[in-house]
Amino acid sequence: MSTTQSQQITPQLRQWIVEQAQAGHGADAVLKSMLASGWSEDVAIEAMETTLRGHLEQQAVQSGLPPGVPVPDPKLDDSPLYVDAGDRRVCILQTMVAPRVVVFGGLLSDEECDALIELAKPRLARSLTVSIKTGGEEVNADRTSNGMFFQRGENELVRVIESRIARLVDWPEENGEGLQVLHYRPGTEYKPHYDYFDPNEPGTPTILKRGGQRVATIVMYLGEPDKGGGTIFPDVHLEVAPKRGNAVFFSYERPHPSTKTLHGGSPVLAGEKWIATKWLRERKFE
Template identity: 80%
Template structure:
């Protein structure tokens, strides 16, 4: 990388940054040392981010973790209150980096929520989960909702929402699975789980042929229960309440618990919950 003053991030600089981190020096102290030595702040920050990211990735793989991959990610570096969804201004209500969780407000209109529910109702059936032993699908006692899938681009409303999602999280539409609508009655839940496919399971290679790993999830709330039904992240003690029209996005750069993306749908205690879920893959989903 070269700046206007031709400062370059050299291999020697990268090694020095890693050595400082290994010695226990804080990021702020390393940055101040670089600035005192004449490095431009923009270059110094980029050098630290890329050097430490590469170091941590190499260390993770050496310790047996799966390699990380690029993931969808909303552009929130300047802490915006709103982002452009193309046809809709979407609110940013919460932003977390570890795990990567973003809560969107005003993601769907009331009319869109109602239309998705109406289109889904005649096609609902007991929800299935991916059978990682075989690569197929199966009933799982941990998931007690009913649901259905739209084909990608199946109708006008699905196409509109898929385009909005792609713009918000900077990921190609064709890398998305079909939009799933789920209905939870009182007592229904989805116990904590991961959305990626476990590389150790025998059915995973078959699943990955359709578009690679899942790398992100977006849960959109179509209808509010009176009580319960939140999306929980047990590893970080976070619960996102199911507010109609809002959505919670989270990504996972490697299929491993280190992403801290264990999550679940808490039991509905009163009323009914409706959600739409969009899973995003590494590549085009076939």
């Protein structure tokens, strides 16, 4: 039996790792100490990652935060320049850990962008938001776009895009809400907000029956405005330019501002902005 197979991650080892973290020792120093003590690198890294993740989650809950849940996450451990999305190779333009943000280049082709816009145009209406007071939908003064929803898998183009997204972020297609297309004219915007549903609001239990919490968002840029219209994350001073065919993905493991996923669509200053938004849920969305 190999050394790696025979080494066990014991409760004593986990406690020691937590104690090192609480004492202020960095991850590199703890790993070096474990290797010097004879631990294999694979086991040492796994022990550190799982132990510290669990420790941080325990601290968060003890501090009054909602429990964290698994979230979609692109497989970017090797810092790839490109990732395989099944039928298309997609470029990784930017990543951020907190909040978890990934900017994809070339997620959609020009032809796909044009086709989504044309399919959406006849069905556009004033955009609504989910009401966390009632669980229904309502007009929100903070959101001044026009929009529409495709049913999941409604047509071949939507099916292709949904399959691509599912592979890209490693999350089941059935956990996605319907694809939404939005149109912004000059002066329209979506003021900063969170996409998760506030667990303290009366309408949230009704909303969660359809698939649990929202855990991630992907915004795809279909048409570029001449000025303005970027996606902003005020808590971390980040702005993503609305480049046609590109997309920004972000996830949130708990419905709480600690995720730093406050975001919005800046006002369009000139031209028109078209986007497609996909929200992902914990479970199958029905």
